[in-house]
Amino acid sequence: MMIMHTNRRTSSYWPDIGASLVVFLVALPLCVGVAVASGVPAELGIVTGVVGGIVVGLLPGSSLQVSGPAAGLTVLVADTVAAHGLAALGLIVLGAGLLQVVMGLLRLGRWFRAISPAVVQGMLAGIGLVLVLGQLYPFAGAAAPVSTAEKFAGLPGLLLAASPYAVALGVLTLVVAALWQRTRFRKVPGVLVAVVVASAVGLLLPLPRIQVGSLSDVVRAVDFSLFDTGVLGAMVTFALVASAESLFSAAAVDRMHNGPRTQYNRELVAQGVGNTVCGLLGALPMTAVIVRSSANVRAGARTKASRVLHGVWLLLFAVALPGVLSFVPVAVLAAILLQAGWKLLEPRRVLALARTDRAEAAVLVLTAGLIVVTDLLTGTLAGLLAAVVKTAWDVSRLTVTVTPDGQDHEHVELRGNATFLRLPRLLDTLEALPPAKHVRVDLSGLRHLDQACRQAIEQWADSHRTAGRTVDLIRL
Template sequence: MPGAGSFRADLGASVVVALVALPLCVGVAVASGVPAELGIVTGVAGGLVTGWFRGSELQVSGPAAGLTVLVYEAVGTYGLPALGVLVLAAGMVQLGLGALRLGRWFRAISLAVVHGMLAGIGLVLIAGQLYALGGVRAPGQTLAKLGGMHELGAQADWAAVALGAGTIAVMVLWRRVPTGLRVVPGALVGVAAATAVAALLRLPVETVRVTGVLEAVSPPGWSDFGALGSVGAVGTVVALALIASAETLFSAAAVDRMHEGPRTDYDRELVGQGVGNAVCGLLGALPMTAVIVRSSANVEAGARTRASRILHGGWLLLFAVALPQVLAVVPLAALAGVLLHAGWKLLPARAVAALWRTHRGEAVVLVVTAGSILATSLFEGVLVGLVLAVAKAAWETSHVHVEAVWEGEELCVRVVGNASFLRLPKLLDSLEALPHGPSVRLDLSGLRHLDHACLTALEGWERKRMPLPGREGVI
């Protein structure tokens, strides 16, 4: 059992994490097109449910900016009542993946695809929240949002823009204040400052609509499960499960590097996330994932055990139940500023620059993944990135070359490497360029891999060079 010193450290850290989480929970919910309270419900479940599981001791879960795009599309397509069904199904998928001990395999996903996914999410988030910042109704598709940017200035509410820009400025400048003051999160300070300015000046800006946490909870009915009958809904479930799991486990790997405590059990963490999302689905709330911002705040605040993340869920519940009227005066533009800042931080500018200097192919995968997300959807864009990453890996590993040595009157042709159909044109060009001789011996013992297409081509080339029956290459 943790001692009194550990409990005091965890208690202090839990307050800090709750203060960090509160504006993010509300902002993610608003950006996802659902009532603000549902974001808090997911944050509470991330602490009071997932927090108990022995996966990653110090990692904190809740609604994440990385899922806003997918949730917004799902709510727009299937309606808010179906969201709980989709999240519940995604949680069950995560439970199955954890039970089958597949959590560790998420570490095999190309880092370029992950960075590209985050970049795409960041760009989509920025495109959407620029409209929210100006108090303008946004077009449905991301490309339409980007195309309408030139008209945004003429329609924007500049009082709302000033509040949002001020929120961002406070968040950026807050990192330069003395360490003692930084115990209070910059996002909370920025939102509080914008709220105070809007109230004092009585600015006519749109604020968060609040109905109460208990009133916002809406468990799915039996009729809502009919949404799972469509292929698109199943694809949404798979996308929610895989993206939430990948973000969680990559976050866990990052958190493990921040402390000296127990390392993450990836399969247990996946089970915990699955249970948490199943509970969120039953409550009709947003999906959850582990979030690096809250997790790093937890570690930096001195947390020692998982008690801190459990307690943070309790604080969120207390804030939501005891102070719901406070949320009703928060300007939407301030939350848009928080999410714009979050979207900007998702853009991996340094990663792209580093990859371009060292592994340009990986940089191309990253950029194509992000661009595909902008042009299509999050799920389809990630699939494009994964296919491109696999194709790139297959191309780079299928090196093959031909060595030709005369041994008296006989030309010994040795093929070395990995002979796959990707390198077949190069292989045939090399073979056709060899000099003709009275006798040819084909040696394939240097091949580590030989697929059917290359084997057929090599046999055809050998028959062409050696028409005599009964003569075969040495394999």
């Protein structure tokens, strides 16, 4: 009986072990690709993947969500490194992690669920567009310009300067990844198969390849002397964006399985602890990543053991076989990131939203457009402001009905929500009333009357009475 019980317990671990290997194979090229796209050493992406698996994987919050370096943060990291230098990255990530821990302890995690879906989708679409724009250059075998404007301006010249070898290898990567998902072997990650096939073909071509060394060579101590107001602003930006992406991912992953639901505040603390460790190691910031998380769920993971083991496999690979990655051409990684950027962009969902709600689509386009032309924080804040204004306008629906009541009487009925956004229309209606001797203004049909409208109605009534007419206000 004891042997049978032990066998059952051992067999229950196999789904998590198998899932961890699948997630490891998906995560490895993405960790390296995100680091390269961010303009930092490839090893830093692996360090963040290891911390996301082992450290965050052991903490409470979510059981099946997998954390690591995210394609959605490449734009933010690249801009931050360009502005403050690579030496300041660890300090910024450390500060962001501590802020996340504080937000989680203050139970602010659930508030991230209240952000407008249009802003979230716009943020992801903007990040995806910038990512696609930046990866077109290495996909074509060229060096990417620094600024977004230069990247747009360089696109016509890129068509003429593109390396046919790099483009062919990138296209091969995308085709293999897409076709593999239609086979009966799709449990093996299509990304991995595409990278292996394209890299094998690339051995015959003179193309630049990624360079991966020892993890100990890139780990650096935090330099607190670099702290200034710009660094503080970057910490806040990293904390907010990473928290939002992690908790949005948690909501999506929870819909994929029937296991325990994510505890948002604990998950925010776990993400903060992970980013604090990454900051102390000088590595990339981390978030929960939907690509790895969905692969974990589809592979049959049952507990958090799968995500912890995936971090162990990443560490063992980086220690024992780092040279294997040097066979992967840069164009292959660019193709994988192009695919990731396109998934973030989700043009079909944008078009579907435009057909059902044009105002929401306008918020999405505004958010994404400002992220492209300015930066991630400016675009997201502008999108949030636009969403708040749109919501305020939607709930401020006010109906004003004027009905003659006898020869010298007017009856004015207000229904809905009287807010300052509808004040100009309300005053225009009241001031356009004929010079009747008596006006009855019925406010009983209002669900809400804000201070601005209340004062305006009372002032109009006072001036009407001063002119020798009578006004009755039927209050709420």
